[in-house]
Amino acid sequence: MISGATRLFAILGDPIAQVRTPELFNALMAARGADAVMVPMHVPAGALGAAVTALRAMPNLGGFVATVPHKVAMLDQCDAASPAARAAGAANAFRRTDDGRIEGEILDGIGFVEGLRRGGVDPKDRDIYLAGAGGAAKAIAFALAEAGARRLRISNRTAERVVEIADRLARAGMSLPVEVAGSDPSGCDLVVNATSLGMTPDDALPLDVTRLTADQIVAEVIMKPAMTPLLREAEARGCRICPGAPMLDCQIELMAAFMGAPR
Amino acid sequence: MISGATRLFAILGDPIAQVRTPELFNALMAARGADAVMVPMHVPAGALGAAVTALRAMPNLGGFVATVPHKVAMLDQCDAASPAARAAGAANAFRRTDDGRIEGEILDGIGFVEGLRRGGVDPKDRDIYLAGAGGAAKAIAFALAEAGARRLRISNRTAERVVEIADRLARAGMSLPVEVAGSDPSGCDLVVNATSLGMTPDDALPLDVTRLTADQIVAEVIMKPAMTPLLREAEARGCRICPGAPMLDCQIELMAAFMGAPR
Numbered sequence: 001m002i003s004g005a006t007r008l009f010a011i012l013g014d015p016i017a018q019v020r021t022p023e024l025f026n027a028l029m030a031a032r033g034a035d036a037v038m039v040p041m042h043v044p045a046g047a048l049g050a051a052v053t054a055l056r057a058m059p060n061l062g063g064f065v066a067t068v069p070h071k072v073a074m075l076d077q078c079d080a081a082s083p084a085a086r087a088a089g090a091a092n093a094f095r096r097t098d099d100g101r102i103e104g105e106i107l108d109g110i111g112f113v114e115g116l117r118r119g120g121v122d123p124k125d126r127d128i129y130l131a132g133a134g135g136a137a138k139a140i141a142f143a144l145a146e147a148g149a150r151r152l153r154i155s156n157r158t159a160e161r162v163v164e165i166a167d168r169l170a171r172a173g174m175s176l177p178v179e180v181a182g183s184d185p186s187g188c189d190l191v192v193n194a195t196s197l198g199m200t201p202d203d204a205l206p207l208d209v210t211r212l213t214a215d216q217i218v219a220e221v222i223m224k225p226a227m228t229p230l231l232r233e234a235e236a237r238g239c240r241i242c243p244g245a246p247m248l249d250c251q252i253e254l255m256a257a258f259m260g261a262p263r
Numbered sequence: 264m265i266s267g268a269t270r271l272f273a274i275l276g277d278p279i280a281q282v283r284t285p286e287l288f289n290a291l292m293a294a295r296g297a298d299a300v301m302v303p304m305h306v307p308a309g310a311l312g313a314a315v316t317a318l319r320a321m322p323n324l325g326g327f328v329a330t331v332p333h334k335v336a337m338l339d340q341c342d343a344a345s346p347a348a349r350a351a352g353a354a355n356a357f358r359r360t361d362d363g364r365i366e367g368e369i370l371d372g373i374g375f376v377e378g379l380r381r382g383g384v385d386p387k388d389r390d391i392y393l394a395g396a397g398g399a400a401k402a403i404a405f406a407l408a409e410a411g412a413r414r415l416r417i418s419n420r421t422a423e424r425v426v427e428i429a430d431r432l433a434r435a436g437m438s439l440p441v442e443v444a445g446s447d448p449s450g451c452d453l454v455v456n457a458t459s460l461g462m463t464p465d466d467a468l469p470l471d472v473t474r475l476t477a478d479q480i481v482a483e484v485i486m487k488p489a490m491t492p493l494l495r496e497a498e499a500r501g502c503r504i505c506p507g508a509p510m511l512d513c514q515i516e517l518m519a520a521f522m523g524a525p526r
Binding site for chain 2: 011020039060
């Protein structure tokens with residue numbers, strides 16, 4: 001039940017109709033009996049600055065989430081950002097301090113790692129193959145490094161982007177080796193798809209699935225469909241699989257905590 | 264259940280915790296099975312322009328309501344205003360057009376008149392005594408004139424504000440006589456309090472209740488308390504009374520209709 005005293009949270013994106021975050025966040029608040037609500041705000045790229053200016057001046061705003069296409073641009077809009085957000089070059093969760101500052105964090109990577117852990121998979125000391133070097137991959141690479149991964153092998157059409165991730169991790173004080181990989185995930189303990197390949201039926205596979213072996217764990221960032229062609233191929237080869245949906249579920253709690261939502 | 268596709272509505276005010284509009288609006292939407300939600304936005308006076316700039320650029324925003332202290336300032340912020348809003352010098356309901364224009368309306372007066380009508384009181388051809396010449400009184404005077412009132416007698420500490428209302432009504436094409444009144448409501452069919460006197464226990468009465476007679480109808484804009492000292496005195500003198508709360512209830516439907524909320 002929303003009243004004048006309800007604490008306000010928002011998610012900013014363009015498009016916005018497809019986002020699942022308000023449902024998950026509001027269900028979490030309802031389960032806690034908390035007087036807080038998250039609403040969708042359709043904010044085109046050109047209006048992001050105006051939206052943040054308005055939200056910064058709104059004392060009943062707890063915080064907000066940013067999704068496509070705002071994650072990178074929000075790094076310049078916020079007044080402070082976490083080391084993970086700076087390393088990823090993007091941020092997706094924001095809290096408003098009492099004096100009207102906006103502080104940013106990236107939870108894509110931490111949420112992914114937390115989802116793995118809840119599934120019983122700890123990235124610590126693992127040799128990890130990561131497909132992709134985009135926004136999600138950057139955040140996941142940072143979170144895997146922070147979680148104690150032993151080595152990262154990253155594949156991407158443009159190798160320069162892999163080198164860029166290696167540089168960012170090194171600058172953030174991470175000492176693990178980060179290597180440019182091809183399509184072959186052989187020899188890695190954990191294989192992660194952080195590309196968008198698999199969202200639509202005609203997509204190519206993100207890596208060479210014929211090289212997967214039953215001792216490997218294969219994890220996915222794609223939430224819809226739950227069973228991507230990659231996961232299906234991995235399962236057929238006897239691999240343990242980790243679907244993408246738990247990543248968002250875990251992120252909701254992390255988002256709520258970061259934004260200072262009622263407990 | 265709020266999703267990414269839920270149509271967004273807001274109420275802007277400072278303070279905001281006390282507003283009842285979100286509860287009433289959301290109950291109306293729930294009763295209609297409509298996918299729309301109104302949330303409170305705490306907007307200090309200095310941040311009003313930034314808030315409107317942001318809301319103007321938000322395609323999933325249906326509209327918003329403005330309350331204290333924004334009703335007068337919003338007239339300059341919106342791209343178009345109704346004759347009633349221009350006459351009242353204030354606006355409290357706003358809709359966003361598909362091309363990002365903000366159109367304003369004042370519903371305080373229309374809501375009040377609609378509340379009277381639902382209570383079985385038609386202001387048409389009535390001789391009306393109106394206590395007060397502030398924002399609410401201006402809107403009510405315009406709505407009463409539009410509803411066909413025969414004559415308005417308006418009392419106010421500063422008589423110039425009554426003359427100003429008379430001028431505004433004349434400029435808006437209303438031909439009824441508008442006169443400066445003292446504290447004596449004798450001879451009027453309908454007696455309306457549009458001052459804030461009666462909200463707190465120590466307030467003076469807004470008019471000379473000793474002159475009230477049983478053939479008069481006494482109406483109140485104050486919603487809390489439901490029974491003001493004026494209404495109690497009027498009831499004791501045999502007058503028919505009209506409490507203020509139905510005004511807000513009626514306004515909710517008018518607001519929803521003006522803002523283009525789902526039916």
